Amino acid sequence: MSQVDKFTKKTLRKYWIELGSAMLLYMVILSGALLILKDIEGLWLRSLIALTPMIPIVFATIAIYRHVLRMDELQRLQALRIIAVSAAGTAVLSIGYGFLEIAGLPQLSMMVVWPVMAALWVLQTLYGALMTAVTHEK
């Protein structure tokens, strides 16, 4: 069985604390924003309140950036590959679906793009983690 080294434990612990806090804050602010929006009128004020969940999203982005800085050089290289493949895969899928929309398929929101990229990111990360788990020490 592969041992988990201190470096990985330390970096992942910090990452999950930072990202987890940001996502918890996101859920709180999103719930609050959705509740408040019911009783608010006026485009500008509604837009301002609708954008408040972006504050914890910025925190989550900073958490990811800090995690990348804490990675070792091989992990950073692998992260770059994952992001590059996710971006390329998202480009292929979104452009492909764009052509299908011309053919008559329903128009999708721009909000769909990020989950597609995230799904490709997660799939590759899980595959990488699986490969790491099966690399036995000789």
Next chain:
Amino acid sequence: MKNKMRDLRTNNNWSQADLADRLDVSRQTVNAIETGKYDPSLPLAFKIAALFKAHIEDIFLPN
């Protein structure tokens, strides 16, 4: 690039995780270097050489 990192590590009775802790990198990185799947950066190669009290060219050999 070939290297003698595995021999040096086992001579010290260190696991890959032990060596990773000493180099402040992940075990996965140690494994990738030992198996020749990844060539370390110059700063990491110097760190490895310093840890084993050897010269870089004594540890890392051209193919």
